[in-house]
Amino acid sequence: MPEIVIFLLIKLVMTIVIFALWMTMVPFMIWLERKVIADIQIRIGPNRVGPFGLLQPIADALKLIMKEDITPAKADKLIYPIAPALLMVPALLAIAVIPIGGMVTIGERSFTLQIMGEYRGPNGFFVPELDAGILLSLALSSLGVYGVVLAGWSSANKYSLLGGMRSSAQMLSYELPLGVALVGPLLLASSLRLNEVVNAQSNFGIWFIIPQFVGFIIFLMSGTAEVNRAPFDLPEAEQELIGGYHTEYSSFRFAMFFMAEYLNMVTISALAVTFFLGGYRLFTDIVWLQPIWFALKLMLFLYLFVWIRGTWPRVRYDQLMALGWKVSLPLALINLAITAIVLAYVPKRAVLVLTITSIVLITIAYYGSSYNLRRSTEIAARSVMPAGIYRNQRKRGFNQV
Amino acid sequence: MIAELVIFIILGIVAVSSAFAVILSKNPVYAVLFLVINFFALAMLYLVLSAQFVAFIQILVYAGAIMVLFLFVVMLLNLTGAIESLQDKLPAQRWLAPALGMVLLVEIAVVFLSGFFAQVPEASELPEGFGTSAPVGMLLFSRYVLPFEVTSAVLLIAMVGSIVLAKRRP
Amino acid sequence: MLPAYPYLILSAVLFTTGTLGVLIRRNPIIMFMSIELMLNAANLAFITFARYQQSMDGHVFVFIVMTVAAAEVAVGLGIIVAIFRLRGNINVDELDEMKG
Numbered sequence: 001m002p003e004i005v006i007f008l009l010i011k012l013v014m015t016i017v018i019f020a021l022w023m024t025m026v027p028f029m030i031w032l033e034r035k036v037i038a039d040i041q042i043r044i045g046p047n048r049v050g051p052f053g054l055l056q057p058i059a060d061a062l063k064l065i066m067k068e069d070i071t072p073a074k075a076d077k078l079i080y081p082i083a084p085a086l087l088m089v090p091a092l093l094a095i096a097v098i099p100i101g102g103m104v105t106i107g108e109r110s111f112t113l114q115i116m117g118e119y120r121g122p123n124g125f126f127v128p129e130l131d132a133g134i135l136l137s138l139a140l141s142s143l144g145v146y147g148v149v150l151a152g153w154s155s156a157n158k159y160s161l162l163g164g165m166r167s168s169a170q171m172l173s174y175e176l177p178l179g180v181a182l183v184g185p186l187l188l189a190s191s192l193r194l195n196e197v198v199n200a201q202s203n204f205g206i207w208f209i210i211p212q213f214v215g216f217i218i219f220l221m222s223g224t225a226e227v228n229r230a231p232f233d234l235p236e237a238e239q240e241l242i243g244g245y246h247t248e249y250s251s252f253r254f255a256m257f258f259m260a261e262y263l264n265m266v267t268i269s270a271l272a273v274t275f276f277l278g279g280y281r282l283f284t285d286i287v288w289l290q291p292i293w294f295a296l297k298l299m300l301f302l303y304l305f306v307w308i309r310g311t312w313p314r315v316r317y318d319q320l321m322a323l324g325w326k327v328s329l330p331l332a333l334i335n336l337a338i339t340a341i342v343l344a345y346v347p348k349r350a351v352l353v354l355t356i357t358s359i360v361l362i363t364i365a366y367y368g369s370s371y372n373l374r375r376s377t378e379i380a381a382r383s384v385m386p387a388g389i390y391r392n393q394r395k396r397g398f399n400q401v
Numbered sequence: 402m403i404a405e406l407v408i409f410i411i412l413g414i415v416a417v418s419s420a421f422a423v424i425l426s427k428n429p430v431y432a433v434l435f436l437v438i439n440f441f442a443l444a445m446l447y448l449v450l451s452a453q454f455v456a457f458i459q460i461l462v463y464a465g466a467i468m469v470l471f472l473f474v475v476m477l478l479n480l481t482g483a484i485e486s487l488q489d490k491l492p493a494q495r496w497l498a499p500a501l502g503m504v505l506l507v508e509i510a511v512v513f514l515s516g517f518f519a520q521v522p523e524a525s526e527l528p529e530g531f532g533t534s535a536p537v538g539m540l541l542f543s544r545y546v547l548p549f550e551v552t553s554a555v556l557l558i559a560m561v562g563s564i565v566l567a568k569r570r571p
Numbered sequence: 572m573l574p575a576y577p578y579l580i581l582s583a584v585l586f587t588t589g590t591l592g593v594l595i596r597r598n599p600i601i602m603f604m605s606i607e608l609m610l611n612a613a614n615l616a617f618i619t620f621a622r623y624q625q626s627m628d629g630h631v632f633v634f635i636v637m638t639v640a641a642a643e644v645a646v647g648l649g650i651i652v653a654i655f656r657l658r659g660n661i662n663v664d665e666l667d668e669m670k671g
Contacts, residue, residue: 079430131533135457142465146437149469153430153476161476168473172466192534405573413581420585420608424592429600436604439585443611450578450622455630459614462637467607467644474648475600478655498594502587509583513616514576527625537630545631552638559642566649 003125006109015096015115021291022095025298026262027057032299033306040310061255069251076154083154084249084256087147090140091263097133098270099195101280101290112195113280113291132192137271138179141226144264145171148228151257152245163244166234166317170225173321174232177328178222184208184215184339185275188350198279204351209276211354214335214361216276218328220304223268225324227261230309234317269301270294322376327369335361408449416442429475433468440464452532578619585612597663599651603644610640 031046031054038045046053071080101113111119116130130136145168152164185208186192189200201207209216225232246257273279277297280290315323338361342353382390415438422435440463447456530536541549585608592605614633621629 079434131453131530132457135454135461135534139457139461139465142461142469145465145469146472149472149476150430150434165473165476168469172469172473175465402573409573409577413577416581417584417588420588423604423608424588424596424601426601429598432601432604436607439608440611443615446578446581446615447618450618452618452621452630452633455614455618455633458634458637462641463607463611467641470644470648471600471604474652478652495595498591502591502594505590506583506587509586510580513579513583527622531625532621532627532630536627537634540627540631541634544628545635548631548635552635552642555639555642559645563645563649566646566653 003121003123007119007121007125007127010109010111010119011115014111014113018095018100018113018115019092021100021295022092022263022266025266025302026259027061029262029266029302030057030060032302033309036303036306037310040307064255064258065252067251069253070248072156072248074156075248076156079150079154081253083147083151084253084260085147086150087144087260088256088263090143090147091260091267094137094140094264094267095270097130097137097194098267098274099198099280100270100294102285102287104287113287114195117195129193129195133194134182134186134192134197137194137267138175138182141178141264141267142171142175144260147260148245151249155245155248157248160245160247163247167228167245170228170232170234170320170324173324174222174225174328177218177324177332178226180329180332180336181215181218181222182271182275183336184212187336187339187343188212194274194279197275198281201278202281206351207276207278211351211358212276212335212339213355213358214331214365215339216272217362218332218335219272219276221323222328223272224305224308225320227264227268229261229265229305231312231314232320233314234320265302265305266298269298269305272301273297316380318376318380322372323369326372326376327365331361331365331369405449409446412442412445412449415439416446430472433471433475436471437464437468440468450532451527454532454534454537575619575623579616582612582615582619585609585615599663602663603647603651607640607644610636 034056035045035053046056049055049059071077096115099112099114099117103110103112103118108122109120111117112129114129116133116136118129119125119127148167148171149164152160152162152167155161185197188204188208188211189197191197191200197208224230228234246254249257273294280294282289282293335358338357339354342350342357346353378394381393385393419435419439419442423432423439426432426435440459444456444459444464447453447459589605589607589609589612592608593602596602596605614636617629617633617636621627
């Protein structure tokens with residue numbers, strides 16, 4: 001058998017396994033979310049189907065698939081059916097660049113546990129890791145916006161359209177800080193390959209969350225906004241927009257929106273683990289422990305997402321935009337500039353200096369941004385409130401936002 | 402050779418037909434989507450021509466940012482209906498344009514296939530790492546550092562200009 | 572490896588299609604998209620020459636062309652939105668206030 005066939009077979013098997021692992025994260029995540037939210041709200045949560053309600057997501061999925069698939073009469077006949085797929089496919093493809101484990105050696109072949117990863121065969125057969133893997137994953141995450149916008153537009157429903165418009169503005173605004181926040185770790189790793197980023201963290205002997213704390217906070221914030229999760233879930237704000245862009249969808253197409261949201265969340269968490277929490281690297285080189293270690297850190301982030309949703313109220317639209325453009329983006333750019341300067345002038349002590357500067361920066365940013373957001377609240381309030389009420393509220397400091 | 406030919410033919414058909422769909426579709430939303438398909442076909446062609454970095458940037462910048470802006474404006478202005486009036490002020494242009502287009506095509510083809518451009522050397526083995534991010538970045542920050550800085554100034558001016566244009570005057 | 576001219580012909584065809592789009596349409600957004608099409612045809616030619624000359628300078632030019640295209644789109648769409656606000660219509664045939 002020629003080497004290229006074996007190469008393709010190994011990659012195919014790896015793709016199927018990683019894909020299956022990712023897809024099992026989705027029902028688990030739905031269960032986790034309902035249980036944790038229930039816990040936060042002092043309820044019990046799902047407990048009827050299976051032990052601890054573990055089979056509840058499967059029951060929900062079956063229920064959704066059994067439902068009638070409705071197409072509104074005035075909906076766009078071409079785009080309406082494919083819009084959920086346009087959201088789902090990029091979410092699935094983004095898995096390809098994330099390394100979930102290190103080098104595996106079987107006989108004379110060795111490869112990393114990463115779909116687009118490195119592969120070495122006998123007789124010098126060598127496929128390098130995909131160059132600029134992070135660019136591919138950012139490109140794919142930016143494509144998800146089409147699914148949302150087109151779903152909103154093609155439904156021929158004004159709430160759907162408003163939801164779609166909101167989400168496109170939101171995703172465009174938060175893509176920039178998301179990308180810029182990742183440049184700091186990339187500079188430290190001096191490579192665009194995700195595997196190199198993981199290796200760099202073990203070479204430095206420190207997770208990049210310490211020297212790049214500002215980048216981590218911005219990434220977490222913009223990542224939450226990018227996947228339309230609470231507190232940034234304005235595109236699907238039930239009270240204002242019914243269901244947002246997926247108001248008209250039912251049955252399996254609705255389930256696809258749901259799944260895509262969770263898949264995106266898992267992918268953002270995986271990127272966060274890879275860039276800031278040392279990825280799959282463990283203190284030992286036992287290969288099969290690495291994916292488990294990776295999955296544990298992943299679940300930490302998924303829990304964090306649910307926790308944030310359970311505790312924070314939804315932000316207002318002007319606050320969302322102010323946070324994106326007036327706080328996150330400048331902060332990410334300042335962080336990038338500091339990282340570049342430190343790496344250029346004190347490369348030996350980069351980690352120490354960056355840790356100190358990030359503590360200073362995050363302190364300044366906390367007070368600065370709370371002033372900034374208060375200003376934008378004042379401006380918004382002045383435009384909607386009668387002058388007397390505005391003056392009164394201002395005296396009391398807009399506490400009840 | 403055969404594989405590349407097949408890939409080229411498929412991508413070429415996709416690119417040309419989606420390009421025609423862009424200029425012929427009545428609904429601007431469809432035009433935007435066809436243009437996205439066209440950009441994807443071009444990104445694949447860049448991959449075939451071993452320009453990976455540019456291919457990713459093409460998807461990231463064109464499909465992910467620029468076309469979303471187009472879609473955003475089309476929906477914001479709700480231009481999905483027919484806005485092109487029936488009375489054409491230059492009716493001859495519609496019939497003259499294809500003929501002139503053919504002339505242009507022949508002209509470009511003649512220029513590409515003869516004279517200076519015909520001296521394109523035969524393809525041979527590429528150096529290691531051709532078209533990856535590191536060497537492109539090296540060129541960008543060494544030989545082309547001045548054009549690079551100029552583009553940043555262009556972006557700044559465009560940013561200021563679009564904010565001024567979009568600002569509502571009281 | 573294919574010779575260079577199929578790619579160049581494809582680039583020429585795409586460029587011509589873009590030109591046709593600018594000439595026959597009256598919707599400024601579609602005319603704009605046709606200009607993007609022309610820019611991309613030029614990019615394809617750049618990449619092709621870069622591949623066959625084995626020099627990466629073409630990639631840098633494509634990078635710069637994309638930046639300029641992004642700037643152009645930002646300003647152009649801003650102008651379209653401003654015109655729409657002013658007149659409620661963006662048919663280019665009716666935008667003739669400035670003719671002398």
